[in-house]
Ligand SMILES: Nc1ncnc2c1ncn2[C@@H]1O[C@H](COP(=O)(O)OP(=O)(O)OP(=O)(O)O)[C@@H](O)[C@H]1O
């Protein structure tokens with residue numbers, strides 16, 4: 368009996384399997400040979416029937432939208448929202464490691480359903496995946512599988528979903544994406560690489576600079592002003608919209624080398640949690656390339672052009688129109704690089720101005736633009752006027768307040784008997800925070816505070832002596848120059864007298 372029953376059972380399973388296999392085979396044949404139009408017609412018909420009898424509404428959000436590269440923003444926001452809010456209720460999840468990231472992101476797996484509740488409404492999210500028709504040859508990876516989120520809810524919640532729930536999903540999803548993202552440091556690729564197989568105009572690495580406002584040596588009041596300014600900007604979306612301004616802000620950081628301009632940019636990026644686009648202008652051939660680079664930046668980013676006075680000729684045409692030929696204009700001409708003549712083959716001042724505040728800056732909000740320079744006076748006033756470079760921040764030589772921050776960073780001390788002497792010396796000598804930091808750096812693992820401070824005092828005294836020596840040499844030279852001038856004057860006047868005499872004669 369047992370054997371027969373076992374046989375009957377076995378035959379039953381085999382029969383079932385062969386039936387299922389035949390059905391699958393039949394379905395694949397039907398899929399292959401039923402014309403696409405008929406399949407579409409049947410789908411539409413079944414949907415209409417369903418809509419006529421069901422009180423539920425379904426909204427679909429596709430992973431890829433036609434005529435656009437990459438995944439749709441709505442899909443990504445929905446995915447991030449579900450991962451952040453209701454993924455824990457899902458039984459099947461999919462973990463992934465985003466390129467260049469350390470963190471695993473977990474999302475709802477294919478064909479999994481999760482339930483969300485919002486203001487008393489129940490909403491069902493289901494992730495579906497459709498495979499391509501087997502007789503369609505696809506060249507693009509994302510055309511092979513199509514994923515879609517289907518949001519289903521009762522018809523009576525339609526108003527709520529349209530007006531409140533979907534904007535909520537978008538906002539929360541975007542916020543979750545920003546929270547989870549690995550911040551990146553982008554640099555522009557030379558345009559010869561833009562036509563490659565991936566055609567990327569920017570390359571990126573992880574942004575891992577440790578600088579923060581806490582470790583930045585600067586006067587506390589000035590630092591607080593900058594932090595307040597950044598807060599205003601970050602939370603100012605509605606304000607900028609209400610005054611009709613693009614949501615962007617320009618900072619000009621100027622000051623001698625080693626005073627912390629680049630360090631400040633990293634601190635800003637860390638504070639705001641923004642990406643950094645380090646734009647190397649010398650690698651950009653013309654204004655068209657500049658526009659393309661700008662268009663391919665994303666929001667929540669800081670676009671940086673370091674040493675703006677050296678990277679490019681930004682003197683514009685204004686200076687060529689000047690015809691004064693006095694001594695000082697000759698000097699200025701020597702300092703400035705040759706003026707761009709061929710606008711098609713060069714980034715020009717007007718191109719950069721467009722980049723900052725023209726049409727191109729309106730193609731997306733929440734961007735900060737930072738220029739750094741050691742020579743503010745060399746820049747065209749049009750480039751740095753308020754409204755373009757809204758805030759001009761001078762990064763100056765190390766003051767006592769900055770020194771205290773550096774001492775805390777490097778030696779973990781807030782006070783010391785040598786501080787008074789250092790305060791006096793810093794009042795008399797110009798030393799950059801970079802040089803002060805270098806002197807404070809302990810020589811060995813065991814921090815010898817006295818030795819480090821002693822080294823700094825020695826360096827400050829040497830710098831003071833050097834400055835005094837330079838000043839006395841300068842004074843001597845000036846005296847000599849004055850004497851020469853006097854001699855010239857007297858000789859020329861005696862010549863004039865002679866000439867006058869001759870003329871009179
Ligand atoms: N204000 C500061 N606070 C803390 N560290 C600083 C500061 N300024 C300089 N440093 C230190 O000195 C180094 C050089 O500074 P940074 O590159 O920011 O100077 P910079 O102003 O950008 O100089 P450059 O004009 O040459 O580009 C930094 O790595 C940092 O360690």
Ligand SMILES: [Mg+2]
Nearest residue numbers: 628629673739
């Ligand atoms: Mg720098």
